[in-house]
Amino acid sequence: MSQTQRNDSGQINSVSGPVVTATGLGAQMNDVVYVGDEGLMGEVIEIEDEITTIQVYEETSGVAPGEPVENTGEPLTVDLGPGILDSIYDGVQRPLAVLEEQMGAFIDRGVDAPGIDMDATWSFEPTVEEGDVVEPGDIVGTVDETVSIEHKVLVPPDFEGGEVVAVDGGTHTVTEPVVELDSGESVTMHQEWPVREARPSEDKRTPREPLVTGQRVQDGLFPIAKGGTAAIPGPFGSGKTVTQQQLAKWSDADIVVYIGCGERGNEMTEVIEDFPELEDPKTGKPLMSRTSLIANTSNMPVAARESSIYTGITIAEYYRDMGYNVALMADSTSRWAEAMREISSRLEEMPGEEGYPAYLAARLSEFYERAGLFENLNGSEGSVSVVGAVSPPGGDFSEPVTQNTLRIVKTFWALDADLAERRHFPSINWNESYSLYTDQLDPWWKDEVADDWPDIRQWAVDILDEETELQEIVQLVGKDALPEDQQLTLEIARYIREAFLQQNALHDVDTYCEPAKTYQILGAIKTYHDEAFEALDAGVPVDEIQSIDAAPRLNRIGTTEDYEPFIDEVEQAITDQLREAYE
Numbered sequence: 344m345s346q347t348q349r350n351d352s353g354q355i356n357s358v359s360g361p362v363v364t365a366t367g368l369g370a371q372m373n374d375v376v377y378v379g380d381e382g383l384m385g386e387v388i389e390i391e392d393e394i395t396t397i398q399v400y401e402e403t404s405g406v407a408p409g410e411p412v413e414n415t416g417e418p419l420t421v422d423l424g425p426g427i428l429d430s431i432y433d434g435v436q437r438p439l440a441v442l443e444e445q446m447g448a449f450i451d452r453g454v455d456a457p458g459i460d461m462d463a464t465w466s467f468e469p470t471v472e473e474g475d476v477v478e479p480g481d482i483v484g485t486v487d488e489t490v491s492i493e494h495k496v497l498v499p500p501d502f503e504g505g506e507v508v509a510v511d512g513g514t515h516t517v518t519e520p521v522v523e524l525d526s527g528e529s530v531t532m533h534q535e536w537p538v539r540e541a542r543p544s545e546d547k548r549t550p551r552e553p554l555v556t557g558q559r560v561q562d563g564l565f566p567i568a569k570g571g572t573a574a575i576p577g578p579f580g581s582g583k584t585v586t587q588q589q590l591a592k593w594s595d596a597d598i599v600v601y602i603g604c605g606e607r608g609n610e611m612t613e614v615i616e617d618f619p620e621l622e623d624p625k626t627g628k629p630l631m632s633r634t635s636l637i638a639n640t641s642n643m644p645v646a647a648r649e650s651s652i653y654t655g656i657t658i659a660e661y662y663r664d665m666g667y668n669v670a671l672m673a674d675s676t677s678r679w680a681e682a683m684r685e686i687s688s689r690l691e692e693m694p695g696e697e698g699y700p701a702y703l704a705a706r707l708s709e710f711y712e713r714a715g716l717f718e719n720l721n722g723s724e725g726s727v728s729v730v731g732a733v734s735p736p737g738g739d740f741s742e743p744v745t746q747n748t749l750r751i752v753k754t755f756w757a758l759d760a761d762l763a764e765r766r767h768f769p770s771i772n773w774n775e776s777y778s779l780y781t782d783q784l785d786p787w788w789k790d791e792v793a794d795d796w797p798d799i800r801q802w803a804v805d806i807l808d809e810e811t812e813l814q815e816i817v818q819l820v821g822k823d824a825l826p827e828d829q830q831l832t833l834e835i836a837r838y839i840r841e842a843f844l845q846q847n848a849l850h851d852v853d854t855y856c857e858p859a860k861t862y863q864i865l866g867a868i869k870t871y872h873d874e875a876f877e878a879l880d881a882g883v884p885v886d887e888i889q890s891i892d893a894a895p896r897l898n899r900i901g902t903t904e905d906y907e908p909f910i911d912e913v914e915q916a917i918t919d920q921l922r923e924a925y926e
Contacts, residue, residue: 351414361646362689365412368395373418379410381453400647422458423661424517424533425488434639434651469512478504480720483522489632495665538653542660544717557593557855565778567754570716570726574748577758578738587672596670602637602655605648605678648682659727666723675732680744696743704747711751753779810836827885842897853901874921881925891920
């Protein structure tokens with residue numbers, strides 16, 4: 344956040360962890376203030392008579408009553424402009440690389456730095472001329488921000504707009520005017536926007552394309568739309584972070600915003616070290632060239648954890664306004680909710696369920712509702728897809744954060760600790776997960792992949808449902824007591840689980856599965872199903888059907904790079920061997 348002229352000062356009345364009260368401060372709700380002799384950044388969250396309550400985004404040990412509090416008179420904002428991508432921030436958009444250069448690995452308190460480099464120069468290419476009329480949100484020029492992304496310079500949404508009277512192409516810093524309007528307004532490459540206020544759009548539309556994740560269980564059975572919302576709940580060790588990292592690496596979004604909200608430091612370290620090394624599968628360029636990371640680990644001040652979510656979604660909306668599809672990963676919203684609970688308890692508010700504040704559901708709704716497919720002010724179309732991890736204590740999905748999230752999101756990927764223990768990854772439980780986007784996305788799958796995709800997907804779901812029912816009987820009487828057709832159904836379901844639902848994130852080929860491959864793997868398993876039941880009807884014993892040596896090769900399709908001839912070969916071998924058994 345850029346430092347603005349500070350006005351109105353008061354003094355500290357009391358300090359309770361990240362919550363500080365002050366007197367004599369002429370502030371409004373959500374104003375940013377600087378607390379104590381060290382100037383710790385905070386935000387006004389409550390005003391009652393002469394007492395102003397502030398949540399401080401930094402450690403407050405040693406801060407004492409009587410120290411000064413200075414008010415900026417502005418809400419918490421983020422700096423928007425070229426330079427956001429390929430950057431790593433903390434929860435209030437301080438660039439960690441810049442702070443490390445200034446003071447090393449440990450950041451001092453009271454230190455501030457703008458979110459983008461105000462002195463860096465960029466080559467501005469105008470897209471408007473003198474005499475053109477521009478309105479709020481219109482594109483006036485472009486900048487090559489990274490090797491992957493063209494940054495579009497916008498008229499700020501809160502401008503009046505007007506006729507262009509001067510255009511200055513060439514190399515500029517982000518604070519220098521590049522377009523002058525007859526209204527007296529000057530457009531620069533730098534904007535500021537309050538994080539708690541959604542950026543305006545012309546219209547919100549119904550999503551119609553999937554966010555292709557490259558993960559078979561998600562794309563195939565429980566898809567999310569571009570502009571959709573999803574939750575990944577799961578207990579410790581079930582793979583939430585790895586699943587989100589896979590989505591960040593492989594989803595077909597133009598831009599990724601990854602928020603590490605209250606996660607362990609070693610996990611965020613892994614993300615920060617891995618992402619710069621990764622190659623974008625679509626372009627072959629560095630993945631970080633279209634990624635912005637926000638690192639707010641569990642050892643950082645709890646109040647900044649709450650702001651990191653809003654910082655991330657505001658950055659995502661900014662690129663959405665340029666016409667890009669943005670995927671935002673929040674890991675995890677439970678830590679965010681825990682931060683709200685701690686602040687609420689220090690404010691002595693009336694607690695709701697399990698101590699969470701009564702406004703928990705409202706805050707979650709505000710966050711997820713900023714996702715969507717939008718018609719922007721400039722007529723372009725952009726989207727923000729939000730995927731939030733949830734960490735229910737003990738894996739209990741009935742706890743408040745999971746339940747309130749369930750009421751909001753339309754895709755639910757439920758992670759299962761039992762599957763994780765069996766080394767089944769991604770450990771998404773197909774019986775508890777769901778997607779409400781399948782019907783509206785089916786036309787895309789029919790046009791882009793195959794006409795019969797919805798039928799094959801439903802066939803797989805039916806087989807898995809039947810397996811769940813049969814497993815209860817198997818627990819009682821054993822598999823051999825089942826009729827042969829039900830034994831064969833269990834065998835088919837095993838291949839769906841092993842060859843289709845399981846996917847190796849660490850395998851160079853299997854880590855990403857394109858939609859066509861997802862469809863063909865499931866199609867190959869259905870071929871085995873159809874031929875096997877035909878052989879069973881012809882009198883071939885189920886043991887003989889299960890023992891053909893071609894069927895286990897289904898499990899190798901995912902790790903086969905040149906998969907199409909391999910699938911043809913496997914399907915032909917299955918057909919030949921089963922028909923040979925009864926002809």
